[in-house]
Amino acid sequence: MKRLFLVLIIMGMLLVGCDEGISQEDYDEVLIQLSATNAEVQFLEEEMSEADTEIQELKEELNNATHDLNDRIDSLESELNSVNDRIDSLESASNPLKNPKPSPKSLPLSMVSIPGGTFQMGSDEHYENECPVHSVTLSPFNMSVYEVAYSQWIEVRNWGDSNGYSFNMPGDMGSEDYSGGTQDENHPVTTMWYDTVLWCNALSEMEGRTPCYYTSADRYEVYRSGTIDIQNDWVKWEADGYRLPTEAEWEYACRANTTTKYNLGIYLDSNDANFGAHENGTTPVGSYVPNNWGLYDMHGNVSEWCWDWYDEEY
Incomplete structure (x- = not known):
C-alpha cells in the first residue's frame, strides 16, 4: 500500500506538473526512475524473505543442537555418577577400619541390611533368558557381606553332623584351574549343591x-537331610533364620542402585573381579572392592546359589 500510495502521489504531482509545463522527456525520465525504484523494492523484499527463511533454518539447527547437547550432558552426568560411585567404593575398600579383611581362621558371617525398593530387573541387551526388563519391588532384607568361605561351611557342617543333620556333599575349598592355583579355607566353598539349604537351617x-x-x-518338620525339591509354601519366610536369596533379591543387591552394565561401571577389569583367565581358580572371599552396599564378589569368583528355580522366559 505504501508503494502504491507513493506512485499515486508522484503521478498526481506529474499530472499537476504537466499542466505547469513539464516536458514529456522529464515525464518519461521520472517513470523510468520509478520503475527502477519498484524493481529495487521487489529485490529487497526477496532478500528479506530469503533472510527470514535462513533465520528459521538457523533457529531449527540451534534447537536440534541444544537437544543433542542436553542429551550429551545427561550421558556425561550418568558417567560421572558412575565414576563417583567407583571412587566411593575404592575409598571404602581402602579403609581397613570400615571394611576389615576377613581372617581365614575366624570369618564371621557378617550381614548388611539391604533397603527395600523398586528396580528394573533383567536385560534386553544380552541373553534371551534375561529379558524382558521388568519392574520388581522388594521389602528390606539382610545379605551376607561375603560369599560363604570353606572355613564357615565346615564349622557349621561339623555342628550339624552332631545335631541331627545329614549332609550329602563334603564341600571344597574353592576350585583351581589347570595352572595349579592354591586354595585355602578362606576361599568360597564349592560343590555342595542341595546341602546349601541344609547348611542354612543348621546355621x-x-x-x-x-x-x-x-x-x-x-512347616512342622525342619529339613535336616535329603535332596528333596522344597516348595515355596514349605518355606517359613517370616522366620529369623538364614536362607538363600531369591533371584530378584540377588540381582537387586548386586546392582546396589546402579543402572550400568556392572555395579562398578560400564566395564570390568582384573582389578575389579576374578573372572576369565585373570586368576588361577578362585580367590579368597573379599579380595576385591565391594559394591555400593558393601557386598563383595557380586561379580566373578564363583556362581552363587539363589532360591528360585530357573525359568527360560526370565
Missing part, C-alpha cells in the same frame, strides 16, 4: 534362630 539352629526350610507345607 540357624546353631545360633538359636528359627529355620526357614521344612519338609512339607505344614
Whole structure:
C-alpha cells in the first residue's frame, strides 16, 4: 500500500506538473526512475524473505543442537555418577577400619541390611533368558557381606553332623584351574549343591534362630537331610533364620542402585573381579572392592546359589 500510495502521489504531482509545463522527456525520465525504484523494492523484499527463511533454518539447527547437547550432558552426568560411585567404593575398600579383611581362621558371617525398593530387573541387551526388563519391588532384607568361605561351611557342617543333620556333599575349598592355583579355607566353598539349604537351617539352629526350610507345607518338620525339591509354601519366610536369596533379591543387591552394565561401571577389569583367565581358580572371599552396599564378589569368583528355580522366559 505504501508503494502504491507513493506512485499515486508522484503521478498526481506529474499530472499537476504537466499542466505547469513539464516536458514529456522529464515525464518519461521520472517513470523510468520509478520503475527502477519498484524493481529495487521487489529485490529487497526477496532478500528479506530469503533472510527470514535462513533465520528459521538457523533457529531449527540451534534447537536440534541444544537437544543433542542436553542429551550429551545427561550421558556425561550418568558417567560421572558412575565414576563417583567407583571412587566411593575404592575409598571404602581402602579403609581397613570400615571394611576389615576377613581372617581365614575366624570369618564371621557378617550381614548388611539391604533397603527395600523398586528396580528394573533383567536385560534386553544380552541373553534371551534375561529379558524382558521388568519392574520388581522388594521389602528390606539382610545379605551376607561375603560369599560363604570353606572355613564357615565346615564349622557349621561339623555342628550339624552332631545335631541331627545329614549332609550329602563334603564341600571344597574353592576350585583351581589347570595352572595349579592354591586354595585355602578362606576361599568360597564349592560343590555342595542341595546341602546349601541344609547348611542354612543348621546355621540357624546353631545360633538359636528359627529355620526357614521344612519338609512339607505344614512347616512342622525342619529339613535336616535329603535332596528333596522344597516348595515355596514349605518355606517359613517370616522366620529369623538364614536362607538363600531369591533371584530378584540377588540381582537387586548386586546392582546396589546402579543402572550400568556392572555395579562398578560400564566395564570390568582384573582389578575389579576374578573372572576369565585373570586368576588361577578362585580367590579368597573379599579380595576385591565391594559394591555400593558393601557386598563383595557380586561379580566373578564363583556362581552363587539363589532360591528360585530357573525359568527360560526370565
